[in-house]
Amino acid sequence: MKTLLRPAVSLFVLLTAITGIVYPLAVTGVAKVVFPDAANGSLIVKDGKAIGSRLIGQNFTDPKYFWGRPSATGPMPYNASASGGSNQGPLNPALSDAVKGRIDALKAADPDNKLPIPTDLINASASGLDPHISPEAAAYQVARVARLRQLPPADLKALVSQHTEGRQWGVFGEPRVNVLQLNIALDSLHH
Structure with a gap:
């Protein structure tokens, strides 16, 4: 059980960080550079x-x-x-x-x-x-x-x-x- 839980939790934390923090910040950053008026x-x-x-x-x-x-x-x-x-x-x-x-x-x-x-x-x-x-x-x-x-x-x-x-x-x-x-x-x- 422990061998299954640890990778599942690690993957959950990693995907949460990527899709919930890294990706939104990257898209917002690109938008502010490419379309500053609309992004604001x-x-x-x-x-x-x-x-x-x-x-x-x-x-x-x-x-x-x-x-x-x-x-x-x-x-x-x-x-x-x-x-x-x-x-x-x-x-x-x-x-x-x-x-x-x-x-x-x-x-x-x-x-x-x-x-x-x-x-x-x-x-x-x-x-x-x-x-x-x-x-x-x-x-x-x-x-x-x-x-x-x-x-x-x-x-x-x-x-x-x-x-x-x-x-x-x-x-x-x-x-x-x-x-x-x-x-x-x-x-x-x-x-």
């Missing part, structure tokens, strides 16, 4: 202070800002430690109520807007952390933000266009707008 959280720094990440959405509720996708995380929106969808199916009344509430909030913030509401403004992403909206979702909000900030809508349309990212490598995904970066640029506009 893709942080957005303003005036020497980190104000967010390009990878995690933020909860903008002031109508003077562009709003992002709804978040299904709890206990607060965009909680990175609770990433995940709501897992509510299309027949779940809670999902119907949530979508109706989001539609009502959009209409209350901009009652004159008669455009169809883009689905990414009323449906949460699978992770609940998505920092992007579609260009259509940003365009839907231009009139409201322009009116409340007393800016020409054409200026905001140009700003949205400047912050629209294309498909990754020209092939994957859809065009998208990072809401945090758009709102930072919005705050820097002087009119």
Whole structure:
């Protein structure tokens, strides 16, 4: 028995050290050298202070800002430690109520807007952390933000266009707008 136990424990300790310490440190080290921005959280720094990440959405509720996708995380929106969808199916009344509430909030913030509401403004992403909206979702909000900030809508349309990212490598995904970066640029506009 002793002859079997000693090699098993030794192998367990060795593999634990390799896979639990050496490998993660090596991968982290390589990532920090090859992809330093991503390895450090893709942080957005303003005036020497980190104000967010390009990878995690933020909860903008002031109508003077562009709003992002709804978040299904709890206990607060965009909680990175609770990433995940709501897992509510299309027949779940809670999902119907949530979508109706989001539609009502959009209409209350901009009652004159008669455009169809883009689905990414009323449906949460699978992770609940998505920092992007579609260009259509940003365009839907231009009139409201322009009116409340007393800016020409054409200026905001140009700003949205400047912050629209294309498909990754020209092939994957859809065009998208990072809401945090758009709102930072919005705050820097002087009119």
